[in-house]
Amino acid sequence: MNGILKAVRRFVGGLSVIIAASVLLFFAGESMGDPTYALLPMEANDQQREALRESLGLNGSAVSRLTAYLTLTLQGEFGRSYKLNEPVMTIIAPYFWGTMKLLGMALPIGVLGGIFLGFFGLFAGARADRWFYKVLLALHSLPGFVPAILAIELFAVQLKWVPPSGSQGWSSLVLPVALLAGAEAIKIGSLLRSKFAEILEEKFVLTAKVKGVGRFRFYVHYVLRPALSLIFSFVSIQVGVLLSSAVVVESVFAYPGIGSLAVQALSNRDLPLLQACLVITTLFFLCSRFLLDLIHPWLDPRVKQTAVWERSLW
Structure with missing residues:
Protein backbone atom coordinates (compact mmCIF):
# COMPACT_ATOMS: atom_id res chain seq x y z
CA MET A 1 0.00 0.00 0.00
CA ASN A 2 2.88 2.32 0.79
CA GLY A 3 4.28 1.80 -2.70
CA ILE A 4 0.91 2.56 -4.31
CA LEU A 5 0.60 5.85 -2.39
CA LYS A 6 4.09 6.87 -3.46
CA ALA A 7 3.30 6.02 -7.08
CA VAL A 8 0.12 8.14 -6.92
CA ARG A 9 2.00 11.07 -5.36
CA ARG A 10 4.65 10.81 -8.05
CA PHE A 11 1.96 10.85 -10.76
CA VAL A 12 0.17 13.88 -9.27
CA GLY A 13 3.49 15.68 -8.93
CA GLY A 14 4.18 14.93 -12.57
CA LEU A 15 0.89 16.53 -13.59
CA SER A 16 1.95 19.73 -11.85
CA VAL A 17 5.18 19.58 -13.84
CA ILE A 18 3.13 19.43 -17.06
CA ILE A 19 1.27 22.60 -16.07
CA ALA A 20 4.51 24.38 -15.15
CA ALA A 21 6.14 23.27 -18.42
CA SER A 22 3.10 24.48 -20.38
CA VAL A 23 3.37 27.92 -18.78
CA LEU A 24 7.08 28.09 -19.60
CA LEU A 25 6.32 27.00 -23.16
CA PHE A 26 3.75 29.79 -23.48
CA PHE A 27 6.25 32.46 -22.46
CA ALA A 28 8.91 30.86 -24.65
CA GLY A 29 6.48 31.10 -27.55
CA GLU A 30 5.92 34.77 -26.72
CA SER A 31 9.66 35.42 -26.84
CA MET A 32 9.99 33.73 -30.24
CA GLY A 33 8.29 36.67 -31.91
CA ASP A 34 5.28 37.02 -34.17
CA PRO A 35 4.35 33.61 -35.66
CA THR A 36 2.74 35.27 -38.68
CA TYR A 37 6.22 35.88 -40.10
CA ALA A 38 6.74 32.11 -40.20
CA LEU A 39 3.24 31.35 -41.48
CA LEU A 40 2.89 33.99 -44.20
CA PRO A 41 5.19 34.73 -47.14
CA MET A 42 7.68 37.57 -46.73
CA GLU A 43 5.75 39.80 -49.12
CA ALA A 44 2.57 39.71 -46.98
CA ASN A 45 1.35 43.17 -45.92
CA ASP A 46 0.34 44.41 -42.48
CA GLN A 47 -3.38 43.91 -43.13
CA GLN A 48 -2.85 40.23 -43.94
CA ARG A 49 -0.73 39.73 -40.84
CA GLU A 50 -3.32 41.46 -38.67
CA ALA A 51 -6.12 39.33 -40.10
CA LEU A 52 -4.10 36.15 -39.37
CA ARG A 53 -3.40 37.31 -35.79
CA GLU A 54 -7.12 37.89 -35.32
CA SER A 55 -8.03 34.44 -36.65
CA LEU A 56 -5.44 32.78 -34.39
CA GLY A 57 -6.57 34.70 -31.32
CA LEU A 58 -3.24 36.48 -30.86
CA ASN A 59 -4.62 40.00 -30.48
CA GLY A 60 -5.78 39.65 -26.88
CA SER A 61 -3.75 40.53 -23.81
CA ALA A 62 -1.07 38.13 -22.58
CA VAL A 63 -3.10 37.37 -19.44
CA SER A 64 -6.25 36.48 -21.36
CA ARG A 65 -4.34 34.33 -23.83
CA LEU A 66 -2.48 32.53 -21.02
CA THR A 67 -5.77 31.86 -19.22
CA ALA A 68 -7.37 30.44 -22.35
CA TYR A 69 -4.20 28.46 -23.06
CA LEU A 70 -4.16 26.82 -19.62
CA THR A 71 -7.90 26.16 -19.72
CA LEU A 72 -7.57 24.25 -22.98
CA THR A 73 -4.57 22.36 -21.60
CA LEU A 74 -6.49 21.20 -18.53
CA GLN A 75 -9.35 20.10 -20.77
CA GLY A 76 -6.98 18.14 -23.00
CA GLU A 77 -7.77 20.37 -25.97
CA PHE A 78 -5.00 22.13 -27.85
CA GLY A 79 -6.95 23.92 -30.56
CA ARG A 80 -5.88 24.03 -34.17
CA SER A 81 -2.41 24.06 -35.65
CA TYR A 82 -1.24 27.50 -36.78
CA LYS A 83 0.54 26.05 -39.81
CA LEU A 84 -1.78 23.24 -40.95
CA ASN A 85 -5.09 24.72 -39.73
CA GLU A 86 -6.27 21.30 -38.53
CA PRO A 87 -7.17 19.99 -35.06
CA VAL A 88 -3.92 19.30 -33.23
CA MET A 89 -4.99 15.89 -31.91
CA THR A 90 -5.86 14.74 -35.43
CA ILE A 91 -2.36 15.68 -36.60
CA ILE A 92 -0.55 14.07 -33.67
CA ALA A 93 -2.27 10.66 -33.62
CA PRO A 94 -0.31 8.96 -36.48
CA TYR A 95 2.99 10.53 -35.37
CA PHE A 96 2.48 9.33 -31.80
CA GLY A 257 7.30 10.35 -35.12
CA ILE A 258 6.22 12.79 -32.47
CA GLY A 259 9.81 13.94 -31.94
CA SER A 260 10.26 15.02 -35.56
CA LEU A 261 6.81 16.61 -35.43
CA ALA A 262 7.87 18.68 -32.41
CA VAL A 263 10.96 19.88 -34.30
CA GLN A 264 8.78 20.94 -37.23
CA ALA A 265 6.35 22.72 -34.89
CA LEU A 266 9.24 24.59 -33.26
CA SER A 267 10.65 25.72 -36.61
CA ASN A 268 7.17 26.91 -37.69
CA ARG A 269 6.50 28.60 -34.33
CA ASP A 270 3.37 26.46 -34.14
CA LEU A 271 2.72 26.80 -30.40
CA PRO A 272 -0.47 24.65 -30.13
CA LEU A 273 1.18 21.74 -31.95
CA LEU A 274 4.41 22.07 -29.97
CA GLN A 275 2.52 22.24 -26.69
CA ALA A 276 0.52 19.11 -27.54
CA CYS A 277 3.72 17.19 -28.41
CA LEU A 278 5.24 18.18 -25.07
CA VAL A 279 2.17 17.40 -22.97
CA ILE A 280 1.39 14.06 -24.63
CA THR A 281 4.94 12.72 -24.40
CA THR A 282 5.22 13.85 -20.77
CA LEU A 283 1.86 12.30 -19.93
CA PHE A 284 2.91 9.05 -21.60
CA PHE A 285 6.09 9.02 -19.51
CA LEU A 286 4.12 9.67 -16.31
CA CYS A 287 1.62 6.90 -17.07
CA SER A 288 4.39 4.42 -17.87
CA ARG A 289 6.27 5.31 -14.67
CA PHE A 290 3.04 5.01 -12.67
CA LEU A 291 2.35 1.50 -14.01
CA LEU A 292 5.96 0.44 -13.49
CA ASP A 293 5.92 1.78 -9.93
CA LEU A 294 2.85 -0.34 -9.24
CA ILE A 295 4.49 -3.46 -10.67
CA HIS A 296 7.90 -2.94 -9.04
CA PRO A 297 6.90 -3.95 -5.46
CA TRP A 298 5.41 -7.16 -6.86
CA LEU A 299 8.66 -7.92 -8.67
CA ASP A 300 10.85 -7.08 -5.66
CA PRO A 301 9.05 -7.06 -2.27
CA ARG A 302 11.99 -5.19 -0.69
CA VAL A 303 10.84 -1.89 -2.25
CA LYS A 304 7.73 -2.02 -0.03
CA GLN A 305 10.01 -0.83 2.76
CA THR A 306 10.19 2.96 2.72
CA ALA A 307 13.94 3.26 3.00
CA VAL A 308 14.64 0.78 0.22
CA TRP A 309 11.98 2.39 -2.00
CA GLU A 310 13.54 5.81 -1.61
CA ARG A 311 17.04 4.52 -2.33
CA SER A 312 15.89 2.63 -5.42
CA LEU A 313 14.26 5.73 -6.88
CA TRP A 314 16.79 8.41 -6.04
Whole structure:
Protein backbone atom coordinates (compact mmCIF):
# COMPACT_ATOMS: atom_id res chain seq x y z
CA MET A 1 0.00 0.00 0.00
CA ASN A 2 2.88 2.32 0.79
CA GLY A 3 4.28 1.80 -2.70
CA ILE A 4 0.91 2.56 -4.31
CA LEU A 5 0.60 5.85 -2.39
CA LYS A 6 4.09 6.87 -3.46
CA ALA A 7 3.30 6.02 -7.08
CA VAL A 8 0.12 8.14 -6.92
CA ARG A 9 2.00 11.07 -5.36
CA ARG A 10 4.65 10.81 -8.05
CA PHE A 11 1.96 10.85 -10.76
CA VAL A 12 0.17 13.88 -9.27
CA GLY A 13 3.49 15.68 -8.93
CA GLY A 14 4.18 14.93 -12.57
CA LEU A 15 0.89 16.53 -13.59
CA SER A 16 1.95 19.73 -11.85
CA VAL A 17 5.18 19.58 -13.84
CA ILE A 18 3.13 19.43 -17.06
CA ILE A 19 1.27 22.60 -16.07
CA ALA A 20 4.51 24.38 -15.15
CA ALA A 21 6.14 23.27 -18.42
CA SER A 22 3.10 24.48 -20.38
CA VAL A 23 3.37 27.92 -18.78
CA LEU A 24 7.08 28.09 -19.60
CA LEU A 25 6.32 27.00 -23.16
CA PHE A 26 3.75 29.79 -23.48
CA PHE A 27 6.25 32.46 -22.46
CA ALA A 28 8.91 30.86 -24.65
CA GLY A 29 6.48 31.10 -27.55
CA GLU A 30 5.92 34.77 -26.72
CA SER A 31 9.66 35.42 -26.84
CA MET A 32 9.99 33.73 -30.24
CA GLY A 33 8.29 36.67 -31.91
CA ASP A 34 5.28 37.02 -34.17
CA PRO A 35 4.35 33.61 -35.66
CA THR A 36 2.74 35.27 -38.68
CA TYR A 37 6.22 35.88 -40.10
CA ALA A 38 6.74 32.11 -40.20
CA LEU A 39 3.24 31.35 -41.48
CA LEU A 40 2.89 33.99 -44.20
CA PRO A 41 5.19 34.73 -47.14
CA MET A 42 7.68 37.57 -46.73
CA GLU A 43 5.75 39.80 -49.12
CA ALA A 44 2.57 39.71 -46.98
CA ASN A 45 1.35 43.17 -45.92
CA ASP A 46 0.34 44.41 -42.48
CA GLN A 47 -3.38 43.91 -43.13
CA GLN A 48 -2.85 40.23 -43.94
CA ARG A 49 -0.73 39.73 -40.84
CA GLU A 50 -3.32 41.46 -38.67
CA ALA A 51 -6.12 39.33 -40.10
CA LEU A 52 -4.10 36.15 -39.37
CA ARG A 53 -3.40 37.31 -35.79
CA GLU A 54 -7.12 37.89 -35.32
CA SER A 55 -8.03 34.44 -36.65
CA LEU A 56 -5.44 32.78 -34.39
CA GLY A 57 -6.57 34.70 -31.32
CA LEU A 58 -3.24 36.48 -30.86
CA ASN A 59 -4.62 40.00 -30.48
CA GLY A 60 -5.78 39.65 -26.88
CA SER A 61 -3.75 40.53 -23.81
CA ALA A 62 -1.07 38.13 -22.58
CA VAL A 63 -3.10 37.37 -19.44
CA SER A 64 -6.25 36.48 -21.36
CA ARG A 65 -4.34 34.33 -23.83
CA LEU A 66 -2.48 32.53 -21.02
CA THR A 67 -5.77 31.86 -19.22
CA ALA A 68 -7.37 30.44 -22.35
CA TYR A 69 -4.20 28.46 -23.06
CA LEU A 70 -4.16 26.82 -19.62
CA THR A 71 -7.90 26.16 -19.72
CA LEU A 72 -7.57 24.25 -22.98
CA THR A 73 -4.57 22.36 -21.60
CA LEU A 74 -6.49 21.20 -18.53
CA GLN A 75 -9.35 20.10 -20.77
CA GLY A 76 -6.98 18.14 -23.00
CA GLU A 77 -7.77 20.37 -25.97
CA PHE A 78 -5.00 22.13 -27.85
CA GLY A 79 -6.95 23.92 -30.56
CA ARG A 80 -5.88 24.03 -34.17
CA SER A 81 -2.41 24.06 -35.65
CA TYR A 82 -1.24 27.50 -36.78
CA LYS A 83 0.54 26.05 -39.81
CA LEU A 84 -1.78 23.24 -40.95
CA ASN A 85 -5.09 24.72 -39.73
CA GLU A 86 -6.27 21.30 -38.53
CA PRO A 87 -7.17 19.99 -35.06
CA VAL A 88 -3.92 19.30 -33.23
CA MET A 89 -4.99 15.89 -31.91
CA THR A 90 -5.86 14.74 -35.43
CA ILE A 91 -2.36 15.68 -36.60
CA ILE A 92 -0.55 14.07 -33.67
CA ALA A 93 -2.27 10.66 -33.62
CA PRO A 94 -0.31 8.96 -36.48
CA TYR A 95 2.99 10.53 -35.37
CA PHE A 96 2.48 9.33 -31.80
CA TRP A 97 1.75 5.82 -33.06
CA GLY A 98 4.96 5.94 -35.10
CA THR A 99 7.00 6.78 -32.00
CA MET A 100 5.27 4.04 -29.99
CA LYS A 101 6.29 1.49 -32.61
CA LEU A 102 9.89 2.62 -32.26
CA LEU A 103 9.88 2.45 -28.46
CA GLY A 104 7.85 -0.76 -28.32
CA MET A 105 10.47 -2.56 -30.40
CA ALA A 106 13.63 -0.84 -29.19
CA LEU A 107 13.07 -1.20 -25.44
CA PRO A 108 12.68 -5.02 -25.16
CA ILE A 109 15.46 -5.61 -27.70
CA GLY A 110 17.70 -3.23 -25.77
CA VAL A 111 16.97 -4.96 -22.45
CA LEU A 112 17.73 -8.42 -23.86
CA GLY A 113 20.86 -7.10 -25.54
CA GLY A 114 21.98 -5.47 -22.28
CA ILE A 115 21.52 -8.73 -20.38
CA PHE A 116 23.58 -10.53 -23.02
CA LEU A 117 26.37 -7.92 -22.77
CA GLY A 118 26.29 -8.14 -18.99
CA PHE A 119 26.76 -11.90 -19.06
CA PHE A 120 29.42 -11.60 -21.75
CA GLY A 121 31.53 -9.66 -19.29
CA LEU A 122 31.34 -12.57 -16.84
CA PHE A 123 32.65 -15.14 -19.32
CA ALA A 124 35.14 -12.97 -21.22
CA GLY A 125 37.94 -13.13 -18.65
CA ALA A 126 39.50 -10.26 -16.70
CA ARG A 127 41.65 -8.82 -19.51
CA ALA A 128 39.04 -9.19 -22.23
CA ASP A 129 36.43 -7.74 -19.87
CA ARG A 130 38.49 -4.58 -19.35
CA TRP A 131 38.81 -4.05 -23.10
CA PHE A 132 35.15 -4.87 -23.57
CA TYR A 133 34.18 -2.26 -20.97
CA LYS A 134 36.37 0.36 -22.66
CA VAL A 135 34.64 -0.34 -25.98
CA LEU A 136 31.23 0.08 -24.32
CA LEU A 137 32.30 3.41 -22.81
CA ALA A 138 33.61 4.60 -26.17
CA LEU A 139 30.36 3.68 -27.93
CA HIS A 140 28.31 5.26 -25.14
CA SER A 141 30.22 8.55 -25.47
CA LEU A 142 29.47 8.94 -29.19
CA PRO A 143 26.86 11.59 -30.09
CA GLY A 144 23.64 9.95 -31.23
CA PHE A 145 23.72 11.35 -34.77
CA VAL A 146 27.19 9.90 -35.54
CA PRO A 147 26.23 6.18 -35.58
CA ALA A 148 22.94 7.12 -37.25
CA ILE A 149 24.70 8.80 -40.19
CA LEU A 150 27.25 5.98 -40.46
CA ALA A 151 24.46 3.38 -40.44
CA ILE A 152 22.61 5.21 -43.24
CA GLU A 153 25.78 5.40 -45.33
CA LEU A 154 26.65 1.71 -44.89
CA PHE A 155 23.35 -0.15 -44.79
CA ALA A 156 21.09 2.16 -46.83
CA VAL A 157 23.40 3.86 -49.36
CA GLN A 158 26.16 1.30 -49.93
CA LEU A 159 24.48 -2.06 -49.24
CA LYS A 160 20.89 -0.87 -49.99
CA TRP A 161 19.42 -3.29 -47.45
CA VAL A 162 16.94 -0.82 -45.94
CA PRO A 163 15.41 2.54 -46.92
CA PRO A 164 17.55 5.52 -45.86
CA SER A 165 14.65 7.58 -44.53
CA GLY A 166 10.90 8.02 -44.32
CA SER A 167 8.29 5.41 -43.48
CA GLN A 168 8.13 2.70 -46.13
CA GLY A 169 6.83 -0.17 -44.06
CA TRP A 170 8.53 -2.20 -41.37
CA SER A 171 11.87 -2.09 -43.20
CA SER A 172 12.12 1.61 -42.36
CA LEU A 173 12.11 0.70 -38.66
CA VAL A 174 15.19 -1.52 -38.84
CA LEU A 175 17.91 1.13 -38.52
CA PRO A 176 16.10 3.45 -36.05
CA VAL A 177 15.17 0.52 -33.80
CA ALA A 178 18.67 -0.97 -34.03
CA LEU A 179 20.29 2.33 -33.00
CA LEU A 180 17.90 2.99 -30.11
CA ALA A 181 18.09 -0.61 -28.90
CA GLY A 182 21.88 -0.61 -29.24
CA ALA A 183 22.20 2.51 -27.10
CA GLU A 184 19.98 0.95 -24.41
CA ALA A 185 21.88 -2.35 -24.55
CA ILE A 186 25.19 -0.55 -23.98
CA LYS A 187 23.82 1.28 -20.93
CA ILE A 188 22.18 -1.78 -19.41
CA GLY A 189 25.18 -3.98 -20.20
CA SER A 190 27.56 -1.56 -18.46
CA LEU A 191 25.25 -1.41 -15.46
CA LEU A 192 24.85 -5.18 -15.20
CA ARG A 193 28.57 -5.77 -15.56
CA SER A 194 29.24 -4.17 -12.18
CA LYS A 195 26.02 -5.51 -10.63
CA PHE A 196 26.81 -9.11 -11.55
CA ALA A 197 30.30 -8.75 -10.06
CA GLU A 198 28.71 -7.50 -6.84
CA ILE A 199 26.16 -10.32 -6.73
CA LEU A 200 28.81 -12.98 -7.22
CA GLU A 201 30.37 -11.90 -3.91
CA GLU A 202 27.14 -12.43 -1.96
CA LYS A 203 26.95 -15.28 0.56
CA PHE A 204 23.90 -16.92 -1.03
CA VAL A 205 25.80 -17.18 -4.33
CA LEU A 206 28.78 -18.78 -2.62
CA THR A 207 26.40 -21.19 -0.90
CA ALA A 208 24.83 -22.11 -4.25
CA LYS A 209 28.29 -22.87 -5.66
CA VAL A 210 29.08 -25.14 -2.73
CA LYS A 211 25.77 -26.97 -3.16
CA GLY A 212 26.66 -27.68 -6.78
CA VAL A 213 23.68 -25.93 -8.39
CA GLY A 214 23.40 -26.50 -12.14
CA ARG A 215 25.11 -23.94 -14.38
CA PHE A 216 21.92 -22.67 -16.06
CA ARG A 217 19.97 -22.40 -12.82
CA PHE A 218 22.92 -20.75 -11.11
CA TYR A 219 23.20 -17.87 -13.59
CA VAL A 220 19.47 -17.38 -14.11
CA HIS A 221 18.14 -17.88 -10.57
CA TYR A 222 21.08 -16.75 -8.42
CA VAL A 223 22.76 -14.10 -10.62
CA LEU A 224 20.18 -12.65 -13.05
CA ARG A 225 17.12 -12.71 -10.81
CA PRO A 226 18.59 -10.48 -8.04
CA ALA A 227 19.57 -7.98 -10.74
CA LEU A 228 16.07 -7.77 -12.25
CA SER A 229 14.99 -5.10 -9.75
CA LEU A 230 17.89 -2.90 -10.84
CA ILE A 231 17.05 -3.46 -14.51
CA PHE A 232 13.41 -2.65 -13.83
CA SER A 233 14.24 0.61 -12.02
CA PHE A 234 16.66 1.64 -14.75
CA VAL A 235 14.23 0.85 -17.59
CA SER A 236 11.43 2.84 -15.93
CA ILE A 237 13.66 5.93 -16.12
CA GLN A 238 14.95 5.10 -19.59
CA VAL A 239 11.45 5.44 -21.08
CA GLY A 240 11.90 9.20 -20.84
CA VAL A 241 15.46 9.00 -22.16
CA LEU A 242 14.26 6.96 -25.13
CA LEU A 243 11.64 9.59 -25.91
CA SER A 244 14.33 12.27 -26.03
CA SER A 245 16.67 10.03 -28.05
CA ALA A 246 13.85 9.35 -30.51
CA VAL A 247 13.86 13.07 -31.41
CA VAL A 248 17.40 12.75 -32.81
CA VAL A 249 16.76 9.41 -34.54
CA GLU A 250 13.47 10.55 -36.09
CA SER A 251 15.07 13.77 -37.35
CA VAL A 252 18.08 12.01 -38.90
CA PHE A 253 15.97 9.31 -40.56
CA ALA A 254 13.08 11.67 -41.44
CA TYR A 255 10.83 9.20 -39.65
CA PRO A 256 7.28 10.44 -38.93
CA GLY A 257 7.30 10.35 -35.12
CA ILE A 258 6.22 12.79 -32.47
CA GLY A 259 9.81 13.94 -31.94
CA SER A 260 10.26 15.02 -35.56
CA LEU A 261 6.81 16.61 -35.43
CA ALA A 262 7.87 18.68 -32.41
CA VAL A 263 10.96 19.88 -34.30
CA GLN A 264 8.78 20.94 -37.23
CA ALA A 265 6.35 22.72 -34.89
CA LEU A 266 9.24 24.59 -33.26
CA SER A 267 10.65 25.72 -36.61
CA ASN A 268 7.17 26.91 -37.69
CA ARG A 269 6.50 28.60 -34.33
CA ASP A 270 3.37 26.46 -34.14
CA LEU A 271 2.72 26.80 -30.40
CA PRO A 272 -0.47 24.65 -30.13
CA LEU A 273 1.18 21.74 -31.95
CA LEU A 274 4.41 22.07 -29.97
CA GLN A 275 2.52 22.24 -26.69
CA ALA A 276 0.52 19.11 -27.54
CA CYS A 277 3.72 17.19 -28.41
CA LEU A 278 5.24 18.18 -25.07
CA VAL A 279 2.17 17.40 -22.97
CA ILE A 280 1.39 14.06 -24.63
CA THR A 281 4.94 12.72 -24.40
CA THR A 282 5.22 13.85 -20.77
CA LEU A 283 1.86 12.30 -19.93
CA PHE A 284 2.91 9.05 -21.60
CA PHE A 285 6.09 9.02 -19.51
CA LEU A 286 4.12 9.67 -16.31
CA CYS A 287 1.62 6.90 -17.07
CA SER A 288 4.39 4.42 -17.87
CA ARG A 289 6.27 5.31 -14.67
CA PHE A 290 3.04 5.01 -12.67
CA LEU A 291 2.35 1.50 -14.01
CA LEU A 292 5.96 0.44 -13.49
CA ASP A 293 5.92 1.78 -9.93
CA LEU A 294 2.85 -0.34 -9.24
CA ILE A 295 4.49 -3.46 -10.67
CA HIS A 296 7.90 -2.94 -9.04
CA PRO A 297 6.90 -3.95 -5.46
CA TRP A 298 5.41 -7.16 -6.86
CA LEU A 299 8.66 -7.92 -8.67
CA ASP A 300 10.85 -7.08 -5.66
CA PRO A 301 9.05 -7.06 -2.27
CA ARG A 302 11.99 -5.19 -0.69
CA VAL A 303 10.84 -1.89 -2.25
CA LYS A 304 7.73 -2.02 -0.03
CA GLN A 305 10.01 -0.83 2.76
CA THR A 306 10.19 2.96 2.72
CA ALA A 307 13.94 3.26 3.00
CA VAL A 308 14.64 0.78 0.22
CA TRP A 309 11.98 2.39 -2.00
CA GLU A 310 13.54 5.81 -1.61
CA ARG A 311 17.04 4.52 -2.33
CA SER A 312 15.89 2.63 -5.42
CA LEU A 313 14.26 5.73 -6.88
CA TRP A 314 16.79 8.41 -6.04
